[in-house]
Every structure is written in structure tokens, then in C-alpha cells.
Amino acid sequence: MADARQSAPLWTMPASSFVTIEYPGIVGTSESSLEKALSTLSPYVKPGAGMSSAPSALAHLAHILSLGGKLVECRLAPLPGQAGDQMQMFRHPLLGDVVPGNGLVLRIRRRVLQRRMGECLETRKVYTVELLGPISTTIRFRRMADFAFRPTMPAGASEHPTLALHRALADLDVDAMRAYRFSTDAQEYQVEEDTADGKCMRSNLAMIPPPLFSRMELPFAYGYRQNPASSLQTVPYVTTSKRSRRTARKGSGDADTSGADQRILTRYLNRSRWRNMAPIALKYSEQAGAPTAPESSLAVMPLSERHEALLTQLRGHLDERPVWSRLSLMNQLTVSDARFVAQAKELFALVAYTFADGPWRDTLVRFGYDPRVHVESRFLQRIHLRGKAPRTPTTRGVFKTEYGDVSHAGRAALQKGASPDGMRPSTHIFDGKHVSISASTFQLCDITDPTLAPLIHVDGPGSLREVPNATTGWYADSAWDAIRSTISHRFHALLKDELNADNDSTWDRADAESSAHESEDDEDVP
Template identity: 30%
Template structure:
């Protein structure tokens, strides 16, 4: 038996609204239409086509239409193919027939179809109700009602410090009136009485842009596992969630100067991939760290062959297996042997790293891809040239991390103390009569004055070699004398500069270096003194 066929009425179209509220009877319909913005807003929403933007196919429902601070609920006009039914219920007048369980008779008739429907499926925004007696609230109401007199009479109320008031205090008084003039006694502050905020805050047009809720399904993240973590200082054990799917790096463990302990072994991710490491090369690196516990990358690569250096760079695991790194302090960006703490060994002053930029070569930031490509091509060219040229080119490469005061190896000054072999600088570095009792975050084991003298001479010698005229020890001594005769004002500024605490960051590399203009002034003064001395010698001769 097939279902009966009912024809659809022609040219009978309706628009519908899925109103998210109770409509008790026909008397509630005008209120619902008013909350939707009126009949004009409904007509405008249904007349818009779907080809226009989403903002033009929305309809706002204001559950509190007279409150300007109440955020409306947004509804969307969507195309539908629903049927409009006319349902008629007939009740029997004979009460005796109700015993059969039949309460009434229902008849349904199709009167048309709905081509568009307004649906309110998005979440309601957060609501915040400010004090409507506040002058700003009154101004907002006046602007909505185009009340010119109220707008012109608005004045900015004086700022008061009553940001916290007792929870029972009535703040409905006009805030334009000084409380001292109202005659209302002000309560004394009571620390035991609960307080509430009295900040004159007004809500923004929108609190949340999240229109639809996330589908959490009340399930935990399957990629998170619960682990136990022990605080190194207090020994307290805590539970925390770890994302087991997160990316695991294979680089060396990194610590800051303020960290209390140094790593004793590689990170767990490196230990798990230990089988992928070249054992022969790993043993060679461990042997180098036994000879010298702190290295720069350039110095370490210069003590192995070019092919081995390429394997270390490509492996990503070798350095993380044998050392850790400091991200700041006197040993910044150096590779340190596991378990060795240079902050506790005064002999580690020879491994401190000095760095200053060449002011004539400004810092540029090329793209990551181009920087990687240029670096890779340069490294491959250097290694290939070293292999082809044999021992002579390889010998030059092995000394590129050292500074002798005569040979230019690179345009950026970044040397460890032990790699500076210039006689004058070496003598200053090996002096032990001006050391600190405790390691300093900026100057390491050297005193500030002595480290500044070393930097001054190194900077002068490096830039002199960079210009093609190596500096003499005599010119360096004159430069030191000139730097000691800096006016008191500049000396005070420099002393203040030394007390500024360094911030962690990749650009904080010129630690303790003078500003370029100060360094240029000192070099100029030294050159003037040198010229004067030469002129006197010529006159006497």
C-alpha cells in the first residue's frame, strides 16, 4: 500500500524564523518581531541574495533591545526547502468517549514551502552590564536617541581613586558630584569587609569571535600523556601533561648563566637516537673535549678534517651527544663538556668568548632560505678547496679561529681568550692579579676594568688588521692611556652602562662593547696623539 500523494501549492512561498525563545500565543509575535529589529529588518534580510557577503545575510536578535550594552545574537539567513503545514486539532465534546484513549483528531494540510529560514546556531556573546547611571552610559543612550541637549551637556567626570569599594556600598549616585558634597558619610576602610571593583569599565562591541563551540566530545588530547616532574630545587614531585607527538630536536642542551645546574648527559631525544651516530667520530669529539672542555664551533671544526666537519653539521646528533651550550654570559654560544661548569672554575677564564661587530658592515637579515643556501655553498666550497689544495689550505683553515694581531682570518671578531696568540694580548689575558672571587654574568672571572683593557686592545688591533695596517704595541699602550683619560662625564656614563642587566636575546652579542661613536672617538684621539708624537720626534731630529 503506497502513501497518498498530495500536490504542493503553487506560487505559495513563505519565509521562516527559528526563534530561540518561547512564543506563548499570537500576542508574543509582535515582541519577537521587535527583538529581531522590526518588520523592516526582516524584509531587508530576506530580500538579500546569497551571493552577497556573510555580513549582509545576517539578522541580529536583541533580547534586551532597550539596553545599548547588551550584545545581540547573530542569526544567518539560509536557503531551505521545508514545508509549511496547517495542523487542526478537533476535540470531542463527549467526555465518555475519552476512555478509548483518543484525545482528539488531527488533520494536516500543506499550505506552502519555505525558501529561506533564519537560524540562530551561533553562541551568544559574553554579557557585561555597566552602571547605567554613569555619565558615559547616559551619553551612550543619548547618542542612540539623538538627544542633542544631553550630548552637549556631557562633561568628563573627574578621575577618582575609589577603584575598590565595599561590596555593600551603593554606587548609584551621580559620579559628577563629589562624595564630600552629598552629605553621605563615607565608610571607613575595613580589611575584613569584602571589596568589589568600582572601575568604570564599559564593554567592547564584541567579546568573543568564536561563533561555534569546539567539538571537544569530553575527551582528552590523545597525544598528551601524564608524566611526573621533580623540581630540582625543592624536590617536589608534580604531575604534568606532555605532548608525545611534539617535535623533538637533536641539538645540544642549552642553559642560561643563571641556571644552577649544568647538564650531565644528552637530552632524552638525543639518547634515543644514539644508534644513528658515527661512533668513531663521536669518540674523536669526546677526546677533544677531554683536552679542552670549552670550544667554539669554528675552533672545534678546525681541529677535525673538512669531511668530518661536514659530517658533524649534517648529523645534527653528534654535538648534542658530547656537549651542551650556554645561551648567554661570558661563554655564550660555546660548546661545553658535559658536567663541566665554567662558572666554578677560575681557569675557565681562558675559554671566555669576546665578540664585537664590525661597524662598517651593518647587520642585514636575508631570508632563511637564501641564508642557508649561501652558507651551504660557502662551506662546500671551502671544504672542497681544502681537500684539493692539500696541507697549505688546510693549515690556513685550522687557524681561522685564532688571532695573532697580524693576519686577518675573518671580518667578524669572535675569539676565545685561549685562541688569542698576540703577545701583548696574551700577556694581559694570563695576568691573574685582577680576577674576581666569583664569576660575573657579564665579565666572567675578570674584573670589569681589566676586561675592558683587553677588549680595547683587541678591538684596536683587529680593526687595524682589517684596514691593512697592523697596530703596534706602542699605539695600543697610547690607546690605553687615552681611554684612562676619558672625561668624568663619559666615565660616569660608561659605569652606568656596565650596571645595566643584560637581557636574553640573539642580538645581545656585543657584551660590554663601546658604542661605535665612542670607539671611533677613542681611536681618533689615539691617532692624533700618535701624529703629535711623530711630529715632535721630527722636530727634535
């Protein structure tokens, strides 16, 4: 018995393959619409004159496929109502990807057969499907279009100057190129613009647009997440000054907020963040008064018995003298206590603040004391002498922490200078007879040289100022120059003698060692 089932028709696959284009626009059924769509795939930007046409686009696509290219650019035509769009050159083309395809190209024909039967008209549609061949390559435009830039047209001009130059270059118009002049840049960098939300300021900078703005299809997954040590905390936000805003961001609300706009904010704060152990740094030009207390984050830190004892000792020294250099204050302690203070940096921040610039720069000032309003604080000004000794081989360990980088002879001198009770040597004092290689900054009250004493203790309107400045402090320019030149001359003279003595002692020690080695070698000779 014959099989009653009907089998599907068999078709032979043609040898020719096709390239399909998923065009990002509407293509009509007319030939002109197809030619316009193909002309947008041409690599030439200038339309017309046979340059941007369907044949050139097909030749360009064939060239890309033969070279194995992966990108095709599509330059869409101007929008309706913008014939001959002059801003076309600022529009970036759409990017299409060349990917392999495995579809089939079918040609479907529809025939409409009509037959009149009496008064009725019978209509019958016949569809014919023809296989033309397989699809080997597909050009698809699925990327997002880039942003388009439209420059602001100058007032009273019918064409943008840049576009006029571009047209002249495309037409090879030499006269237009030679006649082109760059316009003067407007000094009005912001202009007022009316928007739906009101008036706002818009940038008027004549900036060259970038070659690309963004061609990212999907936002990149950065994987941002909060620090595990951070937590939400409510902090006050005070708009009085930069200093109070910094304090509010740190989570402390001890700033003076009277009469200020206060808001409560919720912020992520790192509970294990590094605490600032340095003293409060005050700029000389700040009009605010001297700080009266340390930062609240340091004030609540737990302290040991030794911390409390050293704090009491430091406060006592600051009560005797309100301004100290770090070296002079450290020299008031024993060697062991000074080593502990150097490691516990928060001790200085708990008892004093410092200046970031000015005549008292890097000094430790007692809380509540402002040397800018006390004329007697001129004796507490610092003077720094440039031209330190040349670098010597550094040493490591505790000695480097205490004395810095000094030579072997200088190290021995410093160790001998230490008092029997364990106090540090008085390297912060300049007496005009001795000098320390590791110290080049002195306070005027620590200069005991009889030659300099009359220059430091000058008085009168010709030598002192009514209001201090950031360079010479309370002294006039002439008085300060006399002090600086005299101490600089004496300091460098003593420093030169000290270096020569160090070098002589070093050479003597080296000669002694070499002589000892030579004598030992002589004894070993049989």
C-alpha cells in the same frame, strides 16, 4: 447507475500569496500581543515614540522581501520583572532566515450551536475551513541565540555610564553628551568572588564586549585524529623545575626527583619525532650546576666505529682544555673528520654542553665543568669583533661548509694554509700578524699577540672580579675594555690590509685573463 462514491470538494486557489513567520515566542490571541510581537521585528532599537512599532516592522519586512534579503532580526522584549531593561542594548538580536515556502494558509472557524431540549442542553460544534492562499515565503528562527553581556554596575550608581551615554545619543541630548566624562580605569584587574565551589578570582578588566560571541548552530567537525606514529606511553611528571618538566615531557625520567612531587601521566608521544641533536643550552643566569651527562635520548643512540673514534678524540681535547669554541675544536681535526663531525651534529651534544649567553656563549664546555666557579676560566672567555668583511659571492659545495663565504683570494690562502697531513688551518688563533676573513670570534687563550698578552694575563683586585658577570666575565670593566679596544684596532687594521690584498690579486687575475683574451683575438685577425 450513478457512482455512490462522494468526491472531495474542489477549491480554487486564490491569487494572493502570504508570508508566514515562525515567531520565537508566545503570541496571544489579543491584538496587543500581536502588535508587540511584530514590533520586535522592527529594525529600530529604541522602543516607543512610534519608532519600534508593528507598522514599521511590516514596512521593514516588505523592504527586505523586495530586495531579496535572507536575514531578519528579532529583538525580544525584556524579561518579566525587568520592565525598561537598561541592558537591552547589550543583547544581540535573534537571526531568522528567509526561505521559500510551499504551504497553504487556512482559516478555520468554529461555531458552537446550542439547543435546549427540555432539561438537556445540546451542544454542537461546526468547523468551517477556508483557503486563503499559498505560502510563498517563510521567516523562521531556528538559529541559536547569541550570548548576552551584562556589564557590572558601578558601586553606588543607578545606571551604567555607557548606557547613560547611549540614551543621550538616542535622545539627541547635547547637554548630556557634553557633560559625559570617561571614568578612570580601575587598577584592580582581578577581584575576589564567592562561588559555590569557594572563592575564586574574577577578571575585572574594563574590556569592550565583542559585536558577536557565537552564532554557530552545530559544532564544526574538525576531524581531529592522532598522528599514526603516536602511541600512549607512561611518563613521569616532575614539578621541580622547568628543565625537569621538559625532560619528563620528552619521556625520560633521569632527572633528580628526590623530595619532589611525582606523578605518573599517560601521554601521546610521537615515536618518530625529531630528536634534538644540539648540545644542552644553559643560560648564564641559571643557578643549577653544570650538566654532567647528555640527554638520555642521545645516550642510547647506536654509534658506528667512526663515531666512537671521533668521540674519543673529542673527549681527549676536552680533557686537555675544558672550553672550546666550535671553530677551534674543529681545527684540531683533519679536513675529512671535521666534515664528518659537521654532518653528525650529535657528536658535540654527546661530549659537551653550551651557554646560550654570557662570556662563554656558543662555546663547547666539558660536562661537569662550570667556568662560572673557576677563575682560571677567564682565559677561555670569548671575544667577538663586530664589523666583519663585506659579503662576497658565495660558493657552494664542500668548501663552503668548511670555510664559509670567502673570496677567491681568501679561498686560495686558506687552501694553502692547510697542513700537509690534512689538518685544518689554525684560523682560530690571532697572532697579530695574520687574520682570517672567515673568523671574527676568538678565545683569549688563542690570542698569541705579544701586545695583548700583558692585558690578558692581568691579576689583582683592580683587574679581576670576585664573582663573574654576564658581560665581562671574570675581568673588571676597565680591563675588559682595554682588551677589546686593543684587539679590535689590530684586527680591523689587518683585515683592511687583507681585503686590499684580496682586491689587488683579484684585479691582477682579471687583467691577466683579459690580456690573454686580447692576445688570442689578435692572433685570429687575418
